[in-house]
Amino acid sequence: MTERIDLAAVMERLAGAEDILLLCHKNPDGDTLGSAGALYWALTALGKRAAIFCSDPVTERYDYMQLGLYDGSWEPKYVAAIDVAGIQLFGEGAAQYLKRVDLCIDHHPSNSGYADATLLEPEAAATAEIIYLLICRMEVEFTPVMADCLYTGVSTDTGCFKFANTTPRTHHIAAELMERGAHFVHLNELLFESKSQRRLAIEQTALSHLEYHFGGRCALMYVSRDEILQTGADSNDLEGITSIPRMIEGVVVGVTMRQLESGSYKVSVRTAGEIDACKICAALGGGGHMRAAGCEFFGNLENAKAAVLAEVEKQI
Amino acid sequence: MTERIDLAAVMERLAGAEDILLLCHKNPDGDTLGSAGALYWALTALGKRAAIFCSDPVTERYDYMQLGLYDGSWEPKYVAAIDVAGIQLFGEGAAQYLKRVDLCIDHHPSNSGYADATLLEPEAAATAEIIYLLICRMEVEFTPVMADCLYTGVSTDTGCFKFANTTPRTHHIAAELMERGAHFVHLNELLFESKSQRRLAIEQTALSHLEYHFGGRCALMYVSRDEILQTGADSNDLEGITSIPRMIEGVVVGVTMRQLESGSYKVSVRTAGEIDACKICAALGGGGHMRAAGCEFFGNLENAKAAVLAEVEKQI
Ligand SMILES: [Mn+2]
Ligand SMILES: [Mn+2]
Numbered sequence A, B: 001m002t003e004r005i006d007l008a009a010v011m012e013r014l015a016g017a018e019d020i021l022l023l024c025h026k027n028p029d030g031d032t033l034g035s036a037g038a039l040y041w042a043l044t045a046l047g048k049r050a051a052i053f054c055s056d057p058v059t060e061r062y063d064y065m066q067l068g069l070y071d072g073s074w075e076p077k078y079v080a081a082i083d084v085a086g087i088q089l090f091g092e093g094a095a096q097y098l099k100r101v102d103l104c105i106d107h108h109p110s111n112s113g114y115a116d117a118t119l120l121e122p123e124a125a126a127t128a129e130i131i132y133l134l135i136c137r138m139e140v141e142f143t144p145v146m147a148d149c150l151y152t153g154v155s156t157d158t159g160c161f162k163f164a165n166t167t168p169r170t171h172h173i174a175a176e177l178m179e180r181g182a183h184f185v186h187l188n189e190l191l192f193e194s195k196s197q198r199r200l201a202i203e204q205t206a207l208s209h210l211e212y213h214f215g216g217r218c219a220l221m222y223v224s225r226d227e228i229l230q231t232g233a234d235s236n237d238l239e240g241i242t243s244i245p246r247m248i249e250g251v252v253v254g255v256t257m258r259q260l261e262s263g264s265y266k267v268s269v270r271t272a273g274e275i276d277a278c279k280i281c282a283a284l285g286g287g288g289h290m291r292a293a294g295c296e297f298f299g300n301l302e303n304a305k306a307a308v309l310a311e312v313e314k315q316i
Helices: A007-016 A030-045 A060-065 A092-097 A127-137 A144-157 A168-179 A184-192 A197-208 A225-231 A235-241 A277-282 A301-315 B007-016 B030-045 B060-065 B092-097 B127-137 B144-157 B168-179 B184-192 B197-207 B225-231 B235-241 B277-282 B301-315
Strands: A020-023 A050-053 A078-082 A103-106 A117-120 A211-213 A218-223 A253-259 A265-271 A292-297 B020-023 B050-053 B078-082 B103-106 B117-120 B211-213 B218-223 B253-259 B265-271 B292-297
Touching: A007 A103, A007 A117, A007 A127, A020 A030, A020 A092, A030 A050, A030 A060, A030 A078, A030 A127, A030 A144, A060 A144, A060 A184, A103 A127, A127 A144, A127 A168, A144 A168, A144 A184, A168 A184, A168 B168, A197 A218, A197 A225, A197 A235, A197 B197, A218 A301, A225 A253, A253 A301, A265 A277, A265 A301, A277 A292, A277 A301, A292 A301, B007 B103, B007 B117, B007 B127, B020 B030, B020 B092, B030 B050, B030 B060, B030 B078, B030 B127, B030 B144, B060 B144, B060 B184, B103 B127, B127 B144, B127 B168, B144 B168, B144 B184, B168 B184, B197 B218, B197 B225, B197 B235, B218 B301, B225 B253, B253 B301, B265 B277, B265 B301, B277 B292, B277 B301, B292 B301
Parallel strands: A020 A050, A020 A078, A078 A103, A103 A117, A218 A253, B020 B050, B020 B078, B078 B103, B103 B117, B218 B253
Antiparallel strands: A211 A218, A253 A265, A265 A292, B211 B218, B253 B265, B265 B292
8 A cells, every 4th residue: 555645745755865766657658758857857956866767768759858867887775656657567677676666756547556655646637747846846946958858748648738638737837847948849849740751651551541431420541460561660650540530520430440460450449529439349349438449350351340330330 | 100009908999999890811710710709709798799700701610619700780880900910911801891990909020000009919929818818807707608719819829839939828828718618628629630531632642742852851742733633622731731741750851842723833841950941942933931931843743853852952
């Protein structure tokens, strides 16, 4: 059972800690890296030895955060997990640091309470919001690098202030990060206006198989295993394209099908309005949420398509 | 010569005005409509007769603003232009209302001062920011419809808080509009996460002709006249796709070529970093800005491409 603590207690514990390792979750996103990054800079400014560890490599696009990654040259005495909801999210490479997690700072309502002490704010749109409030209370200069780290966390976790988790506080914090020197124009270009050649290629391929059904209310696209290999698309790229069919005007059910190594099809369903994506997928042995769900279909493309469209028709 | 007035003076003039016509600019965008819409609702709440006029039709996607459009059944006694930088931007259909423009509220630095009195705030990211401050001072209830109108203006003029015109105040106002009931999730889906079938089709067609040059530092795509006609793409759609090639990772010069009715090619150049788009286009008889420029090239596709790429090579 974890001890739930508040911001003041976190301040106190960090003030008393030395040789601090900050752990990020695997497949690191802008929030886990930006939050850990800003905290790393703040702790360093307090004269403490600190570093960041992530079991997966950090992509070059985040170089501007100047993350102090752990090089193994010293032994951590205090371990803090940042934006990590459960122990399984650290990734295998982190196992050696998990004997004891002293502190966890997170915003996921599903946080499992694996750490000795946890500061959990489920109403925060991003862990970066919590770290912002923390650093504001610390006796350190708030630098533009910290502001860039936290702007990254806040903007990526909210889809640039578009998602339902965005609150008025999110915008107020964004304003204050701009005032503290966040290079928001450059960051937004990098984070939201840029695409890899690979991602564009798989998008293009999937769209070449775009079909409209039920009078344009359903759009469906698919990519074969060969096409995935040919474009070099990774799982992030494939996840990224699933939102495209639903974005088309008039479409209320967007379906993306990608062939797996086994030959079967992974189906992603995205819906708008009153249509329940989970019902469509549950009927095919899958599950998910109202707006986003998925299932796997064993069989060839034509059979998989027919089965999915039959379920879509029942809901549309 | 226009009289420059402040917010308090605008309040006073509107308080004394009756039968107010609010004029939007042609090709109306989210800011001119949202700003005029919110002001329409505020004036109506004050018990005044008011309406909105725009020389171009308002697309259905803005229906949620419940804009009170002018039906010609009464004679305007007071005319106020909202987000209109110059007289030529009203469009031909507005000529009859321009004998006297009593008031202009705008944020364009280029505002020509055509109105009797002007409230100009060039540091406002959107006219909607100014209207927000105005309505806050008025003795009216701030309704969710007004908040939706103003959120629309602010978010569309800043590309959802991404463009360089965004200021800390923009974010603070967005926060307050959320608190006043703006349906920001729905609005963002509608404004930023939706694409017409037509737009998607022309994107798809253009990308099918995507070429990389100079080791991936330049990306070029084109659409023929036949393809434009086949997809039904309009000038907005064509303008919209010009940002795509530059978005690709590693690309510093993005070139989009579209064939005109005359058979010649209109070339749009978008650049990143230190590369001057205007220099590239100026060498071909065109012009524009550092990051975005254009030119027209008479000749067939191969000649046009070769000429543009030769200029790109000089700058890259
Ligand atoms: Mn997060
Ligand atoms: Mn504007």
